[in-house]
Amino acid sequence: MTMNAVRGRVFCAGVVAAVAVLGGCASLTAPSHQDAFDKAMAGTDVPPAWSSAAEAQAFQPAWIGFAEDAQLRQLIDEALSRNPDMRAAGYRLEQARLQMKLAGADLLPTVTFGAKYSDSLQPANGLDINGFGVVLNWELDLWGRARAEKKAGEAAYRSAEADYVYARQSLAAATTRAWLLSIAATRQTALAQDMQQASHRQAGLVADREHVGKASRQDLAVAQAQAQSFEDSAYMAEQGRLQALRALELVVGRYPSATVAVPAALPEGLQPVPAGVPADLIARRPDLLAARQRYEAAFFNREEAKAARLPRLALNAGAGHLTSDYVQFKNGLDSTVFPVGAKLLWPLFDAGRLKTNVLIRDQQQQEAAADYAKTILVAYGEVENALTADAMLQRREQVLTGQVASLRTALSAANDQYRVGKADQYGVLQQQLSLDAAQIDLLRVAAERRTQRVNLHLALGGDFAAPAPEAAPATSGTGAAGGQAGESVTQLH
Template sequence: MRNAQLHAVSESRAASVAKPLRGMLLACSIAVALSACAHLDAPDPGTTYEKAMRGTEVPSRWAASDESQQAAFQPSWIGFGDSGELAALIAEALEHNRDLQAAATRVESARLLSELAGARLKPNVDLNGRYSTDATELPQAQGYLSMSMVQMSWELDLWGMARAGIKSEEANLRSVSADYAYARESIAAAVARAWLLVIEGQQQQELAQRLEDDAREYAKLLATSQRIGKASELDVAQAEAQVHAYAGAVRRWEQTQLQARRALEVLLGRYPSASIATREELPELDSSLPAGLPLALIERRPDLVAARQRFESAFFKSEQARVAKLPNVMMTMGAGNVSSDYALFKGGMDKFVSPIGLRFSLPIFDGGRRQTVLEIRNSEQEQANVLYARTILRAMQEVENAMSAENLLALRANELSEQVGDVERTIGLAKVAHEVGKVDRFEILQREMSLYQARSTLLGVRSQRLAERVNLHLALGGSFSASTPG
């Protein structure tokens, strides 16, 4: 008899569970069917570009390019010939640079925000419990009341609001990741420029020291000539002033290269002790850099990808704000046990319960809050579109500037190289004439100082041209992480 009663109770409890489950499955099926009606497609990249660049005509080739630069751009960094030292420095910076480490944490934060947004599509499950001996103020209620229940709540994403939030955070994650990729290349370019400045600084300091040495010798010769009446006091004073000027140049270049060394060390994550060693001479740069087509830059440069993804994120936030004005449906379900021995319940109570329900909410009046949020999101989307256009134009400006600068600096370098060669020939001829007594030491020293000055100018142009090559490679969306060792 007792077994039959237990079996009946078991069947009753099973039926009480099965009925809510059937209802929940039906509600889930309806929710899935309704959710399939919501389409949240990302804006087409081509359409986004056309909207951003409306009114701006982009040429089919770079304005500052020549025929040698029309070939397709190769993103991998080919270096400066013997670039093994630079490649090692770039690798060290990419691993230890503090700015990159901070940028990596921003990527991780964006990834977690994306995961957090996805949690809205999943149900919440809680375990609730209660025990009370004073649940009512009725005098006949004596005893206790206990309850333990697992409860689930699920907001049905009927209109795609949660999915729009997910897509917005996913686009934001792609944007932050692209910003991080561009930061890596920017740090690599900064390492290359600092490396070049260190090398130039030490070479310029050596040239300035030679100028100072020749100027001192020239001043001493003038002082000797003054004592025998062949030079004036004014000539000696001017020569001594020139010595001090060249000595000051030595100190300035020493300071410049020490600062460059410290800047390079900080980029590498080292202590700025100005003790880093580099090669002694600037590398050579012979061939031009193929730049490809302007429109190819849009998909290649990470900062442009990041700007477009920010627009996409703003688009989905706007869509999220739009559907926030639509009805909201929350489904709830629970399963648990309620027991009591209150006199109010005859014979006490010990019952398994499994409630299920739907909660419906339709915004009617909120003081214009949702509409204002929608207008704010639309404004942010328009702002992201304008900023995307600005980023594109600035990127193209950087390419045109770097390309034009490199081409013009190449011409200047050729002219200065010819000038240096001419001065070197005049010095050789002057030394021959000096041996036969036709030219004095004064003239040779003057020509040597002219040579050192010409070499200094040429060195500065060569260094600047190399730096512009780095800038051009970065502006074209190239990568520095694949440097080829020399």
């Protein structure tokens, strides 16, 4: 064996040993869903069922609690297509898709064409060469650096895609809440106007009594003040109605003219909530999927930083035609050439930059895990709070419904007594005011309960029948990265 061969083998052995010391190739296998969850939650126990009362049946992504309204369906579709925030979110998603394409560019070779011509009598650097050629450069992904970068870009896109899906669901929920608020505000305005009219009729009755000496000036002043108070309440209710209608129009992307028509009554017949179990929420809610994909992207960013510390080998080849008008070199350069070469770069000393970059990426991965845990816990809290609110509001609605029924009975009895002369009209109007006030209280609770149903549906991962965007075409690439770009949309159905 020659001395050169021995030196070559020693050099190769040294390269292999150094690569092993630096950590070897990048891992191109993403953490499993369970591993990501365990890493994020760090031992936090998740109960097998919701602590708040709920139906254990499997969750259904359709409407929760009340039947779908045709007008509401139209408003949601209009909001999804015209809302400015949603349009901006769509542009951000397209930017993320293009960024994903850039992330895999290093896996493919680059081809460059160049040409030069000069008739200068002063040759540059002592030699003036003219010609043209095509050069191909290709860095071999020996350690998986470029593939890890590509996978990080794909995970980042899936995260943006899931965020976009959740934004659509959130917009549908916001439209539904604004619609419910508009119905409640319209109904409350009508009741407030009825109370205004009843109080003014009471004040008129007291004025008649004062005129015949059966009531004092103080009684009349109190009745008039009460009527003015109800009149103010009616104006406030009307202002709230107009604001609610404009808010609904703004959500759906219309000019806020407060002219949108809404139903006269809130939807009835709420059904029990099939909330499923907490474990199923992780795979269903788009924002949780987005957080997990951000963790995956951070994982591959760290792997890319690790592989960046290893040697980089690039190959180049080309073809061209070179000429020279410089007499001394004319015979040697007036020909077609086919250069072939390779370049090896190994950052042996960079003052710790690449090593520190690995540490930074490691901290970013830990941060992504903590953000994933926070998103999970917030989601669980939203479901538990909405379930509790629904149970409490159901009881309050039942109590207030009973109160309204009792006051209706009292009003009917007062009318009967008025017809037989055992009661006066003032007392009947007072009963009417009490009934209207109770109806307003019931209306507020009923609207809040249905709003909480909307919040619960969103918290459980309901889609409000808002179709998700189509997945981007699977990108071709090296390794297992190809074809994963549409994972988030696929998992949401």
